[in-house]
Amino acid sequence: MDKKIERSGLKKHFKAGVAAAVLATTMAYAFTHQGSNGRSQNVPLDSLTISTVTQGPFIDALSLRGQVVPKTTIYLDTVSGGRVEERLVEQGEYVEKGQPLVRLSNTNLQLDVMSREAQVTEQLNFLRNTQMNMETSRLNLRRDLLEIERQITHLHRRYKQSVLLAKKGVLAQDTLDEIKDDLAYYKARKELTKERQKQENTIREVQVAQLEDSADMLQKNLQFARHNLDNLLIKAPVSGYLSELDVEMGESKERGARLGQIDMPNEYKLTVRLDEFYLNQVHTGMPVQVSLGTERVSAEVSKIDSRVTNAQFQVEVALPAGLQEIKRGQNLDVALLLGDSKNNALLINRGAFYTSSGGNWVYVVSGDTAVRKNIVLGKKNRDYFEVLDGLAPGDQVITSGYSHFDKAQILQLN
Incomplete structure (x- = not known):
């Protein structure tokens, strides 16, 4: 007779094991997720950056980038324009004052100089002829005056x-009267000649002065034209680096066209772009720290361009003369000191934590745990945040990023 065999508790033991595993998982979740205010998370210690809250001077400065530009730039422009005949130097070379750079030609200017020379020659000939005629007239009047004086005598x-x-009756009275009348006539003629001589001298002086002024004006115009002709040879007005030279052989340049520029050597400044928010806080003379490799150079704001473009304005920083380690176009780190520095402030290193918390809370380390704590931050500079509330000197704070555990209240540091 067949006998029914009962299962020896296998099903019960399986159910009990499953229930125990679920209970363990539930207890573990309850340990690591204790509500919204008590959630904790295990975090490897070596993945964190921990900084100590310190107390010291806080320098309120803006970290910016500035571009090195020449402090003094001399532009090369054409005076009369012309065709490029010869390029005597290349861009980037160091040139001396008076050194020829570019040779131009201008046919119209050469013809104008020749025309002016002809006008000056004609005017000078006319002046000489006029002076000769006046001198002849002067001599004739003087001769007439001498003749009249001789007749009077x-x-x-x-x-x-x-x-x-x-009186003796030898000479008729009519003859005496005739001689008397002739004497009176020549005396009157003498006075008239003297008056004419004086008048012509005055007129002659005015005419000669006018002609000489006219000749001088023509001479100046001729010199100006010749000077323009000389300007067809472009020379360096100062010694420096020819940073730009925009000319090509055979190219025509209009009057006033820009040919290039010369930068004064070893004299530089920085141009820095700032957000328009700081327009009322920046002023000339404000101290600036410029980073040159491992060194910092002190400088100051020399000029402010208050025109706002793309929500930014520009300032210029005067660099000390003689800096040899910088070049035109180079970008440098700049710290603009705003002036609201504090000698004794709580400081915390800047870090990626600010991206997640916005500076409203941090994780403070205590032993092998880190607890989330609300704080209040003030201003920031290149290296530090200013702590206004929530931390004390010596506190250990996680300053690396919180993106993987920013919902946890407590961190278990492994």
């Missing part, structure tokens, strides 16, 4: 003799 002597003869 002769008539005066005859008149004296004739008076004695008329």
